[in-house]
Amino acid sequence: MVQKYQSPVRVYKHPFELVMAAYERRFPTCHLIPMFVASDVISEEKSDDDSTHRIERRCKLDIDAPRLLKRIAGVDYVYFVQKNTLNRRERTLHIESHNETFSNRVIIHEQCCYSVHPENEGWTCFEQSxxxxxKSFFGFESTVEKIAMKQYANSIKKGKEIIEYYLHELEDEGTTHVPRWSPRPASPVKPVTPNTHSTTLPTMPAVALPATPDDKLDADYINRYLGDLTPLQESCLIRLRSWLQETHKGKIPKDQHILRFLRARDFNLDKARETLCQSLTWRKQHQVDYLLDTWTSPQVLLDYYTGGWHHHDRDGRPLYILRLGQMDTKGLVRALGEESLLRHVLSINEEGLRRCEENTKVFGRPISCWTCLVDxxxxxxxxxxxxxxxxxLRIIExxxxxxxxxxxxxxxxxxxxxxPVLWTLVSPFIDENTRKKFLIYAGNDYQGPGGLLDYIDREIIPDFLGGECMCEVPEGGLVPKSLYRTPEELENDDIRLWTETIYQSASVxxxxxxxxxxxxxxxSSVITWDFDVCKGDVIFNIxxxxxxxxPPKKDPLGAHGITSPGGNNVQLIDKSWQLGQDYSMVESPLTCKEGESVQGSHVTRWPGFYILQWKFHSMPACAATNLPRVDDVLATLQVSSHKCKVMYYTEVLGSEDFRYTAPFYTPVIHTGYHEISTVALR
Structure with a gap:
């Protein structure tokens, strides 16, 4: 099984030429890299104008592996071949390395790149993958994988430290500037005799990353906004983010949101991707991204729901207080219904996410969760x-x-x-990792050692808990029976709440x-569409x-009637119709995979009837085995499935009114399947 690792972009706030001078100081030996033993230069070549320098080395490494494993393998050292290409004109250094030892059993391939920061030419980016x-290793495949992962993690951490060490050394010597390359008279190319004393270090396993338009993947950004992550955790974040970028056509959630799902699945990439895609579909279907702007809590909630936000805890996390013992749960359910309560709780969670972002800026450190105090x-x-x-239980789920x-x-x-009775009922529905965060205090002994004061400052302890801080959380009480609603009224409200969505579902x-x-x-009208492929693979046609x-039923809303004759699956094109005579194709077919989110538009050239079609896409049985595991969560299941599901929204606009915004995601527009920036339309 192929394992892939990808580190974030590391940014040195120094010019490329100065970083290269620091990089060269690692040779012929580097006391900061004890695992590196020696190297032989296999070949070296320079261009006529000295703008390009290529060098290939055979490097000898003393890998930190158990002695028993080395004896079984019959080796004490591991050899790598490293190829460096320095382009002074373009200001890049590309490094490729692969293992020579055990290449028939283990294949390690790494690519690194030093380049100029795309937004600041005085900075240098380093990318590594x-x-x-x-394939086989004497029955020790799992052990070898762990050793390789450990070496890779150490390499990433140590690599930046080494460059920074030599940058400081250059600065101490008074070298703070190295002039850029400039053309000079050419001279014949002369092969360089190998120097057996020259040394270098392959930075251990990695595949080059594309240039990023900003420094969002910089280690400083990660530490500032995301928290401490191991190199492998950083790799999972970047790979999942890249996958979402490809499949969701630019519409991706924030890194903090992606990271929550990775942490919840112990950084299992496939599991995190599956649950995240399901959640993104759920958010879109119920328009959760707009909840804070559209949801207005009924007055009965404002008066009798005994919960509210109250300052923050000692760690800077937003603090939510819930006086559950004072809440009339029966009265609220009878007055509002289950779904209204769920909507209210969702709005609380959305507000919590917003407060976490604000506190991250205020306290200058990543704050991704909140504290809840339940009385x-x-x-x-x-x-x-x-x-x-x-x-x-429904809310918890x-x-x-x-x-x-x-x-x-x-x-x-x-x-x-x-x-304990209530806990027995609800605890099976709570994730084990979440249950570990529960601290339960019986009686009134909650302010002593290990109690409330360990987590909340004394000056913000609410008055009803013996503190001096006034808390605006409602005191609750019994909901008047005059506010109760009949089961029929509650059922109609529940249906209205969750069917008030612009998206429709259909089976294919x-x-x-x-x-x-x-x-x-x-x-010259514009047909726009936004759909998610919830299950299976489909082909989209217009x-x-x-x-x-x-004979369609005209939509009474206006001239642009969008007609759908009901049902979960609707077929309109008669089998007797011939393509090119009775109807014509106006866009090239688009194949969409499960989990993809597709947005697009078509400028109509003629009046008449346009048909948007989602068609089942059959994948050859052999195709599933060739797909990279990271790119297809359930690819092997699609071969035997004969049903797909899509969730879609369409709208017809005048060309002068064509706009698209998506506040939860990166704003993107697709015109005829081609993505353009919203700026171009303003």
Missing amino acids: ASLDI LEGLNMRHLWRPGVKAL VVEANYPETLGRLLILRAPRVF FKGAPHELLIEIIDA YHSKRAPA
Whole structure:
């Protein structure tokens, strides 16, 4: 199995030429790299104008491996071949290395690159990536993989330290500037005699990264906004981010959001990708990105929901206080319904994410989660009312799936005797990693050693917990029965809340595509679409016909009628129709894989009827085995599946009104499948 590793872009805030001078100081030996033993120069060549310098070395490494493994393998040292290409004209240094020892059993390939920062020519970027393929190794494949991972992690950390060490050494010697290369009279190329005393170090396993338009992957950025990550964790973040960039056409969540899902799955890339894609689809379907702007809490929640934000804890995390014991859960459920309560809790989580971002800026360190303080005084058997517990379990399920690693600590105070019963009911639905963050205090002994004061400053302890800080959390109380609603009213409200979405779902079967009819009255209109492939692979087509495939029901909303004759799967193109005669294709077919999010638009040339079609895409059985594991989560399952599912939204706009914004993601527009910036339309 091929393992891939990718480090973030490291930024040296020094010019390229000065960094190269520091890099050269690592040769012929480097006391900072004890694992490096020696090297032989295999070949060396310079261009006529000295702008290009190529050198190939055979490097000898004393790998930190168990002595027993070395004896079984029959070697004491490992040899690598390293090829360096320095281009002084373009100001780049490309480094490629691969293992020579055991190359028939283990293949290690690394690529590194030093280049000028794309936004600041006085800075230098370093990019490093690697692949490791262990075919066989005397039955020690797992051990060898762990050793390689350890060496790679040490190499990444040590590599930057070494360059910085020599940069400081140059500065101490008074060298703070190295002139750039400039053309000089050419001279014949002369082969250089190998120098057996010259040494270098392959920086251990890695595959070159594309240039990034900013320094968001810089180590300083990671430490400042994301926290301490191991090199392998950084690699997982960057690889998942790149995968989302490709499949979601530029519409990707923030690094902090991606990182939460990776942490929740212990940095298992496939599991994190699957759950993140499901959550992104859920967010889009229910328009969660707009929740803080669109959701208005009913007055009964403002009066009787006993929760609210209250300053922050000692770690700078936003602090949320919930007086659960004082909450009339039955009254709230009877007055609002389960889904309204869920919407309110989701708005709390969205507000928590926003406050984490604000506190990250205020405190100058990454804050990605919040602390929740739950006061259980007053909790009794009425809180175990079955519909109320059902609503609570539903809320826990949704929050666990879509807001992983957002709870930093849960302080449960004044837990009464009935609490173990409630805990037995809800704890199986809470992730094990989340349960580890729970601290439970029975009775009133919660302010002593190891208690509340260890986590919250004394001056912000609420008055109802014996502190002096006034807390604006409602005191709760019983919800008046006059506010109760009938089951029919609550059911209608629940349906309204979760069907008020601009997205529709459709099934696509093998031999039965789903088709959507759009009638265009005025030419030069713009048909826009936004769809997610929730299951399977599909082919997306757009057709035009002068006549309707079937008598459509006109949409009464206006001239641009979008018609869909109901049902989860709709077929409109009659089998007797011939392509090129009865209807024509107006865009090239687009193959979309499971998990992809596609946005696009088409400027209509003629009035008439346009048909958007999602068609089942059959993948050859042999194709699944050739796909990189990192690029297809469930590729092998698609061969036997005969059903796909898409979630889509379409809209018809006048060309002068064509705009697109997406506040949760990077704003992107696709015109005829081609991506353009929103700036170009303003």
